[in-house]
Amino acid sequence: MELRQNNTHEYVQPPQHLKKELCDLDYLQDPPRILSNYLVHAPKPFNAEPHLPLLINSGEITPTDVFFKRNHGPIPDIHLEDHRVYIGIQQATQDCRGHPSRVEWKALDMKDIMTKWPKATITASLQCAGNRREGLAQVKEVKGVIWKAGTISNAVWSGPRLCDILKSVAGVPDDLHHEMIRNFHVSFEADDHVKEDACYGSSIPLRKAMDPLGDVILAYEMNGRPLTRDHGYPLRVIVPGYIGARSVKFLQKIIVQPQESTSFFQKLDYKILPPWVDATNVDSAWDLSPSLGEMNVQCVICTPMEREIIPCSKAITVKGYAIAGGGRAIYRVELSTDGGKTWEAVDKLEQTPDKVSGMYWAWALWEKKVPKFNTSSQLVARAYDSSGNMQPEFPIWNYRGVMNNSWFRVSNITQLPQSNM
Amino acid sequence: MELRQNNTHEYVQPPQHLKKELCDLDYLQDPPRILSNYLVHAPKPFNAEPHLPLLINSGEITPTDVFFKRNHGPIPDIHLEDHRVYIGIQQATQDCRGHPSRVEWKALDMKDIMTKWPKATITASLQCAGNRREGLAQVKEVKGVIWKAGTISNAVWSGPRLCDILKSVAGVPDDLHHEMIRNFHVSFEADDHVKEDACYGSSIPLRKAMDPLGDVILAYEMNGRPLTRDHGYPLRVIVPGYIGARSVKFLQKIIVQPQESTSFFQKLDYKILPPWVDATNVDSAWDLSPSLGEMNVQCVICTPMEREIIPCSKAITVKGYAIAGGGRAIYRVELSTDGGKTWEAVDKLEQTPDKVSGMYWAWALWEKKVPKFNTSSQLVARAYDSSGNMQPEFPIWNYRGVMNNSWFRVSNITQLPQSNM
Structure with missing residues (x-):
């Protein structure tokens, strides 16, 4: 990791993730789980939904060990004191020579995250976009984990508001009518390894991140305790009102940029493809369908x-x-x-x-x-x-x-x- | 109209509307209309929707004389130079003795409205909540004008942002996290007479009015010209994204208050009643159903x-x-x-x-x-x-x-x- 100093800011170069071979994904470090609470769809990556009666009888706030678990790879083993969150800003897609524009990075450690901004507490449900996929699989073949109706849970999340951090660290304007707010996105990358891409990634419109009524936070606590590893330790995004896929776990990079995330999980997944698209013609269909954001009723x-x-x-x-x-x-x-x-x-x-x-x-x-x-x-x-x-x-x-x-x-x-x- | 002065503000007492008998509603002053553009459902009050091919072939911006017309009474004959808009704030529902709390009023004339704040221009579609009522009438008897699918149109509206006026005239806080923003409503009353109540009235959550992303304006122009009488001359509210009923025409009073409007059109109309409610049991059902705001897809x-x-x-x-x-x-x-x-x-x-x-x-x-x-x-x-x-x-x-x-x-x-x- 290269670090350099100038007079006013600490510029850093974040670590690069390289895509691993599927056989190199190591699940030995995954945490223990209370398996009896769940209908386990797959052990590696661990994907499990709570049994519906347990979910509903647990009340308004889902206990952490009942909360559904959705993973795309092994759970990374991250140490709080070593973890850095890299915040980048990319002013344009291309520079004047047509090359991808440079991203300017700054780094925060977990102590910064936990002390420099007010701690907000938001009670929000996360729901996987694939919740109730079983009902569509009964119509015709679908791609994905055949979830029943338990990939939703509700928890209390605490941490700083993303808007506060983007204002003070990345200089994002406060004015919701600013053209940057209208046009830019915030991309998130996880410090993990997955089979589909170099790491898990996703993005949301910058407007959602900066809106005081958007309530996007970087959570280091769930239900009053530090995040568990299954739920994104040491830090995850919580994007309330959006499909769960945008609430990126194991958060390592936040990039304010003029385009959506180019991650697999933004561009080649989590979209309502039209009904005439199936396994035979899906490759040409992704770009024609917008990425999902808010949940439906x-x-x-x-x-x-x-x-x-x-x-x-x-x-x-x-x-x-x-x-x-x-x-x-x-x-x-x-x-x-x-x-x-x-x-x-x-x-x-x-x-x-x-x-x-x-x-x-x-x-x-x-x-x-x-x-x-x-x-x-x-x-x-x-x-x-x-x-x-x-x-x-x-x-x-x-x-x-x-x-x-x-x-x-x-x-x-x-x-x-x-x-x- | 009683006017009194103190050191800092001009407090006023707005005129009170009294409910007229149905037979006293006078339609003689209604403006001329190009009837051939419309399917006229009722002449008094004038309710008409454009023919669908004309509507769609008119393009993105609906010409003013093609825009649908939805009225609940005669079109008032208001003179620009005499018109006042009364802005009231009611801090609580009741005072300490249990009486309805006093509303403090201030008055603006149309010159204030047109010059004191920046002019915003918003292109927004208005759609009557009753659009396509015909489709429900075919299932079972409904109450209301049997609209087809033409009670929607799109126009360019200009005037000050309501949030700017409420901040400077009524002292409403700017902070979207303020408890007043979370709990209060903005009620609108028209300078007209209708058969259902003393005047046409409606309200929206204060949050919608104060949100910079809410784009609520007081429009005195439609499609680059002064509002026509049918569309609310001299001033109307435009609440984009909401059912048309909230974009009150002939605007005379704006009240920031702790409860929804008590108008007929907020409390006894424009609600999705449950399917077990019909003419026989509707009276007891209104209070159990929330008022409509945003449109559906x-x-x-x-x-x-x-x-x-x-x-x-x-x-x-x-x-x-x-x-x-x-x-x-x-x-x-x-x-x-x-x-x-x-x-x-x-x-x-x-x-x-x-x-x-x-x-x-x-x-x-x-x-x-x-x-x-x-x-x-x-x-x-x-x-x-x-x-x-x-x-x-x-x-x-x-x-x-x-x-x-x-x-x-x-x-x-x-x-x-x-x-x-």
Whole structure:
């Protein structure tokens, strides 16, 4: 690592990640996990979602060891005292000779991150864009981990606001009408190794990072404790209201630049490809589809589950979550016990806005008591958000299997005769 | 009008509107209109939408005499030089004795409005929340004007930013994290008479008004000319990204207050009532449903129209618009020529972001050439917005018939045999 000094700033050159061969990705250092909490889809990289009843019964704030785990490679073994976050600014895509413009870097250590700016605390749900991919896989073959509906969790995150750091370290203007805010992006890179690229990377519009109502933070705490390694230790981005893929873990580089991240995970993944794109023609389709940012409106029944066996005599309590992207609120959740023919309001719907910005970054939890229930019909749940957005009745297929938010259906519930209980 | 002076401010008492009897609403002063441009749903109050082919062929900026007209009463005859805008602030709902808190008023004349603050220019589409109510009326009886898909138009609006005025006249804090911004509303009242209440009124969250990315302005110009009487002369609010009902015309009062507007149009109208609410039980349902703000994702085919007769030999060009609320962009429009079984991308999709904030307040216009067309099947169009929100496949009925954004379908097109042309 080359370091040089001038009169006013410390300019640095950050380390470069080189893409590893797949066989060189070493999972031996992965942390221990409470496997019984999860439906494990893949051990290497470790991808697991909590069982839905555990998720919903854990309450508004998901305990860290219940929170879903989404990885693209081994968990890096980073030491707090050695870790540096490199902040770069690239003023233009190309210099006057047509070469890629130089990035000017500065470095922060974790002590800087933890002490130089006010600590903000944001309660925000993260949801993988592939949550409920299973529903699209049932329509037609998709690419990706076949997630059920548990790749969402809600936690309390603490750390400095990214806007404060970008203002003071990178000199990004404060004025939301500045043309840089309108046109630039903030790119994030992880200090890790993945199979798809040199490291995990992603970007968000600079406007989202600088907006006081955007609530983007660099979190070093989750649920009041230092981040665990599975959740990005020692530092991760939290981009509330966006798909989880933008909340980059193991954060090592932040670059303010005129274009989106060129990472695999920004350009060749996490997009709603059109329905005429599949494995045969996907290569030519990526550039035509915009990258995902904000989440869409979502609603899931967590309990009872498909094919669950329940006592005959007892009323059942249907419980679930709902969420909308971009800080929008959930305005209503409706439940049908007859496959979607008729609807009723849920009994309880609770969602807490951010105590400073007032934005709805955390999920809404809901429940409804159903005293009598005909098991031959289907439970269906749907939500409306504060923009009047509704959900499609049936899955709208896309090859990457992302953003499935069709009405959530639970069927094949069995009620045991009373004598068996 | 009582005026009193103290050392620092001019406090005023604004005129009070009294509710008129329906028979006393006088439409004789309504301005002349080019009726041939419109499908007129009602003459008194004047409610009319442009014919869809005219709307779409007028291009990105809708000419003022093609723009849809939505009124709740006679057009007031206001004189620029006499008009005052009263700005009030109410610090709490109740005073310490439990009485409604006093509102402190200040007055601006139109010269103040037009000269004291920078003039902003915003291109924004307004869409009535009842656009496409016809589609819900076909499901079950609804209340309201049975609008087709033409109650949307796009214009260039100019005037001061509301945030600048509220800062300097009402002392509203600049800091978007201030608790007042999080909790208060801005209520607007028109200098008019309507049948439902003392005047037309509405409100928006104070956060939307103060957000530099919210782009709320007080417009005295439309398409580079003074507002016409039908569009709110001499002054109206423009709340981009929100349902048209919040862009109050003939603006007379602006009140910063701790609660939503208590106007009929905020509390007893413009809400997505649940599907179990109809004429028989609506009275108890209003308070349980939140007021509408941002629009949802919408997509309409303007030409060809239902039951249109087209030449046999020629390829047809399908044209339409799409829009999302809250400044979100339209990411894709898809067209089906077989009733929704298969989809293709449109050939052209153009949407212009705001040149200062970068937000997408203006509609997207799209078109697609369809060389061969089986008239026995249905044209269907649908859009995705930048939050991955999609549209429901079929109308989701609500009693007030608002926010219908189901897939847009055109059928019963007839192609004349070539010899007839």
